[in-house]
Amino acid sequence: xxxxxxxxxxxxxxxxxxxxxxxxxxxxxxxxxxxxxxxxxxxxxxxxxxxxxxxxxxxxxxxxxxxxxxxxxxxxxxxxxxxxxxxxxxxxxxxxxxxxxxxxxxxxxxxxxxxxxxxxxxxxxxxxxxxxxxxxxxxxxxxxxxxxxxxxxxxxxxxxxxxxxxxxxxxxxxxxxxxxxxxxxxxxxxxxxxxxxxxxxxxxxxxxxxxxxxxxxxxxxxxxxxxxxxxxxxxxxxxxxxxxxxxxxxxxxxxxxxxxxxxxxxxxxxxxxxxxxxxxxxxxxxxxxxxxxxxxxxxxxxxxxxxxxxxxxxxxxxxxxxxxxxxxxxxxxxxxxxxxxxxxxxxxxxxxxxxxxxxxxxxxxxxxxxxxxxxxxxxxxxxxxxxxxxxxxxxxxx
Amino acid sequence: xxxxxxxxxxxxxxxxxxxxxxxxxxxxxxxxxxxxxxxxxxxxxxxxxxxxxxxxxxxxxxxxxxxxxxxxxxxxxxxxxxxxxxxxxxxxxxxxxxxxxxxxxxxxxxxxxxxxxxxxxxxxxxxxxxxxxxxxxxxxxxxxxxxxxxxxxxxxxxxxxxxxxxxxxxxxxxxxxxxxxxxxxxxxxxxxxxxxxxxxxxxxxxxxxxxxxxxxxxxxxxxxxxxxxxxxxxxxxxxxxxxxxxxxxxxxxxxxxxxxxxxxxxxxxxxxxxxxxxxxxxxxxxxxxxxxxxxxxxxxxxxxxxxxxxxxxxxxxxxxxxxxxxxxxxxxxxxxxxxxxxxxxxxxxxxxx
Numbered sequence: 170x171x172x173x174x175x176x177x178x179x180x181x182x183x184x185x186x187x188x189x190x191x192x193x194x195x196x197x198x199x200x201x202x203x204x205x206x207x208x209x210x211x212x213x214x215x216x217x218x219x220x221x222x223x224x225x226x227x228x229x230x231x232x233x234x235x236x237x238x239x240x241x242x243x244x245x246x247x248x249x250x251x252x253x254x255x256x257x258x259x260x261x262x263x264x265x266x267x268x269x270x271x272x273x274x275x276x277x278x279x280x281x282x283x284x285x286x287x288x289x290x291x292x293x294x295x296x297x298x299x300x301x302x303x304x305x306x307x308x309x310x311x312x313x314x315x316x317x318x319x320x321x322x323x324x325x326x327x328x329x330x331x332x333x334x335x336x337x338x339x340x341x342x343x344x345x346x347x348x349x350x351x352x353x354x355x356x357x358x359x360x361x362x363x364x365x366x367x368x369x370x371x372x373x374x375x376x377x378x379x380x381x382x383x384x385x386x387x388x389x390x391x392x393x394x395x396x397x398x399x400x401x402x403x404x405x406x407x408x409x410x411x412x413x414x415x416x417x418x419x420x421x422x423x424x425x426x427x428x429x430x431x432x433x434x435x436x437x438x439x440x441x442x443x444x445x446x447x448x449x450x451x452x453x454x455x456x457x458x459x460x461x462x463x464x465x466x467x468x469x470x471x472x473x474x475x476x477x478x479x480x481x482x483x484x485x486x487x488x489x490x491x492x493x494x495x496x497x498x499x500x501x502x503x504x505x506x507x508x509x510x511x512x513x514x515x516x517x518x519x520x521x522x523x524x525x526x527x528x529x530x531x532x533x534x535x536x537x538x539x540x541x542x543x544x545x546x547x548x549x550x551x552x553x554x555x556x557x558x559x560x561x562x563x564x565x566x567x
Numbered sequence: 568x569x570x571x572x573x574x575x576x577x578x579x580x581x582x583x584x585x586x587x588x589x590x591x592x593x594x595x596x597x598x599x600x601x602x603x604x605x606x607x608x609x610x611x612x613x614x615x616x617x618x619x620x621x622x623x624x625x626x627x628x629x630x631x632x633x634x635x636x637x638x639x640x641x642x643x644x645x646x647x648x649x650x651x652x653x654x655x656x657x658x659x660x661x662x663x664x665x666x667x668x669x670x671x672x673x674x675x676x677x678x679x680x681x682x683x684x685x686x687x688x689x690x691x692x693x694x695x696x697x698x699x700x701x702x703x704x705x706x707x708x709x710x711x712x713x714x715x716x717x718x719x720x721x722x723x724x725x726x727x728x729x730x731x732x733x734x735x736x737x738x739x740x741x742x743x744x745x746x747x748x749x750x751x752x753x754x755x756x757x758x759x760x761x762x763x764x765x766x767x768x769x770x771x772x773x774x775x776x777x778x779x780x781x782x783x784x785x786x787x788x789x790x791x792x793x794x795x796x797x798x799x800x801x802x803x804x805x806x807x808x809x810x811x812x813x814x815x816x817x818x819x820x821x822x823x824x825x826x827x828x829x830x831x832x833x834x835x836x837x838x839x840x841x842x843x844x845x846x847x848x849x850x851x852x853x854x855x856x857x858x859x860x861x862x863x864x865x866x867x868x869x870x871x872x873x874x875x876x877x878x879x880x881x882x883x884x885x886x887x888x889x890x891x892x893x894x895x896x897x898x899x900x901x902x903x904x905x906x907x908x909x910x911x912x913x914x915x916x917x918x919x920x
Contacts, residue, residue: 178850181852182709184712185709186676186712187620187712187715188620188622188675189622189708190625190704190708191708193624194624204626211694211702218848219693220700224697224809225697233571240695254695264646265647265648267581267644267647268580268643269634272645273631276627288625289625289630290651292688299624299694314573317575317576319572319573329575334646336591337582337586338593338616338656339606340606345591347578348578354575358574359572378831379830380831380836383741385831386741386744386829387741387744420873449832450830450832457596476733476738476742478736478738482743482744484744517775
């Protein structure tokens, strides 16, 4: 087995300007036999145009029902070194901030118990530790817990919430996305570590409608910061933009989706009709020095976002148009609990909450979780006459 | 017994002092040069963030290298973005140029801020996923080797452009709402190993897993049958019943989608829509995919207005003109046939010729 193996196809991916994952794999392969096994198996996939990982396999740590994804080669005789290649999902720090001390501690642990290969970060937000065998999973978790890193979720459970950078480094932050993220991650550890739900559940938090955390599209329950008064305009700064040749008419006024902005050329003043503004962010994005978010800040809660599996993709729907977001976020947690309780009880196997709403109807869902309907929840009222009336709503007959 | 349920390290202990001191106090930002973002606080503090491309799949030595750099220039702190870039946070302006010089000398690429193509959000692919139809990392590397001038700011574009790659239709990577998405797809019906189905699969669960009702029990063999005409090759049944095999190297490949976005800026978030139904898997470089993606970026960049995302541009010019300008064929495959299909059929005579 010690003969020198070549990887002509992967080698081609070491050329070019963009940083190469193959170079990363090969460097790891020098230190880790398991990583070297992965390189061989991946080369075979490139040759044969097919993956070589087997379906499933339950691997875990004591006390948890998830957080480790078991992975086995489908051809262990051919690729003995990566016969077991499990993943640990690890809670990332809110906002993806790290001290180098913490990252070095993590690197030392992962070199000791695994391949030293990571995704920084996974699609959902976790730190993904790629490649260890069954016997090292528990010792690795023990060592991780020593340095303060806990596992994320897998299976029918909550995934580690993730968020944008928010107030840490953004002038558009209407809410403290990182603090909400950290608070919810701690509060819902049990829901993350012990799968008890019909399918996965994701929570993401963006501090403004630009939605850098892709929360509305990518999470079952999204928290999106916004304001409900009016944007703040620094007229001197607007004049400076105009004086410097900024195309105010073309790039801002005509791009405002509700024509809420007007330029008073005589007095050189930018005016906003507050009631027409839909906080679409465009003018703020275009003129960050002159226009700021409003003062009465909170968040909208969106529900049901997901990728296509099983019944098609959804972009989340408005569940709560505005909610104040102050620690310890009690009102938010109550909504999350009511949503997940109802879904846990009524959801079918592998049915995400958006698909459950599609099946039972939004009105039924709102009633079940105790929310009054408001026009912000729909793009338009129903266009068909097939309305459900309950016995209590009509006169009793006979 | 190890302790459990303690969660991640507290972010407050992971913030560089300038961020902790100016938390919630930032006033505005500007982009003085590609990949460098300057934030100004109401306290007068100025923070430079230098954004560096990452391959996302990295090793411990790479982690230690970025730690070395952050210790030298950034007081021992750094962060990652939601699109997998690394950000070095510089509070001392005199350290900015030396940092940029060192990153350049070490061969790292700076960019991805503002109106640019940022890093690609993607899935595991053949590297680590059981249901991968293609290799996500290889596609990303191949595409970005072509498109890196749009990341580094050498070529300017009218707006942000976000690319995502998913190695199967599960789309674990925001593909359903990206300006350009590359998605691995199957084109053949799962093969049934009756003996293995009988031994390892729950028949009712397998039948129920099919979104089009194409599966029914085969009681004689204690297995199932698939109605090929109803099967849309989504792979759901193979997730609940591993005895069904859908991988088909001859017929699997990738599709390309356009016009999605997650942001509420100007317009509501949009789904990505089908542009190219199928391109053969052609590793290690997928030249047909990279050519198509580059072509799409070039056509959009030439025709779009300031700040206009791919989907907003298409909404303005119309899909008929999108297909004309790009030269891509419109086929029966482009007409939706699933759950939300009728919402995409046009009910107006307002169209172009």
